[in-house]
Amino acid sequence: MYDRLLAHYGPQGWWPGDGPFETIVGAILTQNTAWTNAARAIDNLKAAGAMSAAALRAMPEEALAEVVRPSGYFNAKARKLKAMADFLGRYGDTIEPWRTMQPKTLRAELLAVHGIGPETADDIVLYVAGLPSFVMDVYTQRIVDRMLPRHGLRGYDAYQALFERHLPHEAPLFNEYHALLDAHAKDVCTKREPRCASCVLSDLCATGRRTVK
DNA sequence: GCCCAGGTGGGTA
DNA sequence: TACCCACATGGG
Secondary structure, eight states, X not given: OHHHHHHHHOOOOOOOSSSHHHHXXXXXXXXXXXXXXXXXXXHHHHHTTOOSHHHHHHSOHHHHHHHTGGGSOHHHXXXXXXXXXXXXXXXXXXXXXXXXXXXHHHHHHHHTSTTOOHHHHHHHHHHTSOOOOOOOOHHHHHHHHHHOTTOOOOSHHHHHHHHHHHSOOOXXXXXXXXXXXXXXXXXXXXXXXXXXSSXXXXXXXXXXXXXXX
């Protein structure tokens, strides 16, 4: 899958963003939200001079909510950004110490932060700290469901383990692989159907009429 | 008008 | 553990 996707789509160069802090903010703002909307909110934050942990802490939550309004869930996301800014403060507002941590350790710490669930934690571990943690998302789960219709996998961790079990734990590989799966999903596999009509992975998808969720 | 978008937290059985 | 549901804007 990886070789085919790379050959077809080319290197993706994720994460789109200007620096580690912006990547963290983007990971939170894009939760269940189209990237274009998250990007508007990021632009607003920059225009407001609020693209730093210190600035986020200093800004009233209500004002922050207005700034990130275009990303949707703006009240919830303002609270989440505040929580992340507080967490960063415990590391002196720098992510550098994260780069030498064990991925599982960093992931566990991130999961304890309000608003950081499994996917956002993995986004940050992989795309900010540069440590190997395979990012799972609904797109990738959908692709797996098509190829292994009777896999019986349940929940985020099970889908993630499927990839982590069979791949070398190398951050550049995990980085590119997730980006390629995302590109593929957006290209042809967005619909909730058991099989793509035609795509670079078509012959690997389930051929029966069985419905997968 | 309706569905979807790079989820998460809180509540309930 | 396993489902519900709220959270909310913007594009197709």
